[in-house]
Amino acid sequence: MSAKIKLAIFASGTGSNYQAIEQAIRAGKLEAEVGLVVCDQPEAKVIEKARQNNRPVFIFKAVDYQEKAVFEQAIINELEMHAVDWIILAGYMRLVGSTLLKRYQGRMINIHPSLLPAFPGLDAIGQALKAGVKVSGVTIHYIDSGMDTGEIIAQEAVNVKIGMTHEQLQTTIQQIEHDLYPRTIQQLISKGDSF
Template identity: 55%
Template sequence: MRTALFASGSGSNVEAIVAAAREGKVNLEPVLIVCDRPGAGVEKRAERLGLPLFSVRPSDYKDKAAYERALTAELKRIGVELILLAGYMRLAGPELLRAFGGRMLNIHPSLLPSFPGLHAVRQALEAGVKVTGATVHLVDEGMDTGPIIAQKPVTIEESETEESLQKKIQQVEHVLYPQAVQQFQQSLKERGQQ
């Protein structure tokens, strides 16, 4: 499947997915990296990985709908079939959902429905829970509310800091996301949609 990977930050999950695709662990053809924060670390990763980059400032558009229309036009122009959000810090709006609903996945650093939204790792630490994790889910109009595809728990140690826990969760995400994508593709195949 021709795949676009969206990121707002460093892009470590983007790199993990591209590596899994290139190693044949998941049947994807990464064709574009989308960055909504020009200058973010994912831009250097795109260059190093040899992938085209669509870097754009949403604030350069009249509104969210105009931004998403421009984005959707670019995605359709190059034949994108699947979108993987990998540290993309924006909610998908109606334009993107209309074009790619049911074919847009996200990874989140908690065991949803616990700790949705920003700062999930900090929320887990502040809540004093003993276990958190990572979740891959379909994207819908809500914040981290779409149907769950896969989850994996991560134990929180007594001495855990936000930074150390974030690193542990990212290591899990790098394995879980490609596995969840493969599982999602299998379900599409079984329904005759791939």
């Protein structure tokens, strides 16, 4: 049997999608392993979750580096050291720069809580509620140099009920994310996309 595909999970927050990926791996639904967790927020809860799963973690603060290219090169060094095949953004609140893109384009994906191209960027759930849409959802897409503009891989819609709060819509969307993301990652790696 060939070696498992190694994923690096990039996260800035609680790590709920990271945890869903770990659970899918344990359940045998995702034939991969988490080789590294990358986090730009030293206080983020995802770090503790990664350590509980005995995963190596690379933590950095962007302000400690002269420019994006420098910290992205530091990330690449870590990715190469851990033989990472795919980069999975899971609540990573930073635009990926050209240094990382050049090295991993076609093997970097992101999940976003809207039906892109609608509501890119921060607080997509709040944007959807403010716009009064009846349907929102989840998008998984390749990373490019724009903000949530990469080629769409998978989408799933969510009905927005009248009077739904931000928290209620977020919970509904996260339930979809936690199923759709591991499933989509498995589909990508099993057909050997971009290798």
